[in-house]
Amino acid sequence: MYIRGIGTAAPSTRYTKAECLRAFERSAWFARLDTRSHLIARTVLQRDNGIEARRLALDSLDEVFTIDPDTLDRRFLAHAPTLAADAGARALASSGVDVSQIDAIVVSTCTGYLCPGLSGYVIERLGLRPDVQAFDLVGQGCAAALPNLMLGRSLLGAGSAKHVLSVCVEVSSAAMYLDNDPGVLISACLFGDGAGAAVLSSAPPDAEAGRSGRPPRRIEWVDSTSLIEPAQRKALMFEQREGMLRNILTREVPALAAEYAQRVLRTVLGRAHVDSSEIAAWIMHAGGRDVLLALEKRFELDHDAFRYSAAMLREYGNLSSAFVYFVLDAALADRAPGGWWWLSSFGAGFSCHGALLRVDA
Known part of the structure; x- marks a missing residue:
């Protein structure tokens, strides 16, 4: 794809x-x-x-x-x-x-x-x-x-x-x-x-110029996986109350997000024989500032690694499911280096998903 x-x-x-x-x-x-x-x-x-x-x-x-x-x-x-x-x-x-x-x-x-x-x-x-x-x-x-x-x-x-x-x-x-x-x-x-x-x-883009006037970048979806733990669903979920959606958000979310995101990453990178040091761009759902900090610590990355997620969070807040599209768009607009990119989202369930992308220069 x-x-x-x-x-x-x-x-x-x-x-x-x-x-x-x-x-x-x-x-x-x-x-x-x-x-x-x-x-x-x-x-x-x-x-x-x-x-x-x-x-x-x-x-x-x-x-x-x-x-x-x-x-x-x-x-x-x-x-x-x-x-x-x-x-x-x-x-x-x-x-x-x-x-x-x-x-x-x-x-x-x-x-x-x-x-x-x-x-x-x-x-x-x-x-x-x-x-x-x-x-x-x-x-x-x-x-x-x-x-x-x-x-x-x-x-x-x-x-x-x-x-x-x-x-x-x-x-x-x-x-x-x-x-x-x-x-x-x-x-x-x-x-x-x-x-x-x-x-x-199902086929890559043609070589004609894209909206920026440059040839479109080839973004190939290589592999992906999911991790869902129903026992943790009460950490982050909507419930119905008085005919409305009431968001349940707990203190455990940053640690859960970091743990599950790392497990998903290791699974896919292990299958592809790719080391995390080879990831050229991180396209991560942010959740919030504390989630990003937990991810940085767990992944042993510096603050700059999640700069696109942090920038979108600062300007738009948490956009829930739409967020990673904004992050991917920001990385493409900035002409982030080609190579292996990691795309990941997490949320209610508790669930986490990740995909390894191969992006040309």
Whole structure:
């Protein structure tokens, strides 16, 4: 499988963490929550938590504090199809693949539910063929990008498709929930809205110039694996409460992410007879600043190794499943050195996935 094109999309409204704190302090929710919660929010939003700004599908931050099922459902329906289609259109534009050539589409999300699923909305907006194979994946949280890409690879490998459009979209502002639980409050301070997409093909790109005016880089998916531990699902998950999604985020997540990410890495690199010192670019889901620090320590890498993940986290926050598309796009835009690249995501389950890519110079 080859990744022929990458596209990302985020709302135009950018909010800094200082703006988020001021909005929280003037909201009715501030009085409803206890003093400890005030301290947690101020600590997260005033210290260097690795995030400077987020994109949210809101005209005003005051809107985020209207928290009820109908409002959140409307927000997801209004923004998820648009973000997903925008990212898909950009991936197609960068790939050299015409929309009529897409044989299958795989769409992942965890921040809202539609029936018929999001895939139908993206098909409609992009003008995909009516006989396109459509798959909607839900419930995989931040880890969803890799299973999405793996399904695309299976479709290509089975010969049922030559070109697959992979899309992950999250409207985290449509999964807002507030109470005095520290994990709930911290997650409300971390997540942003956005979508990522990739065009996957059974053949490498042609040599014609890409969107940058340079020949497109050849990105080959070499091998991948997954690790899922249901016994740890309560460390990171959504639960339904009062008709809304409530995020459960525990202190164990950074250590779990680092441990499972290392196990996945060792499995794939061992099969490929590649040493971790040969990895030229790390395309990692960040989760948060503490997760990145745990990964650096576990992998015995310096801070610069995860610079693309750190940069995307600082500017966009945690975009859940869409995040690694942003990181991959940033590495490509920066002309990161060719060779072996490592792509990895982790999240609810507790699950972790990794893929070894071979990228030309």
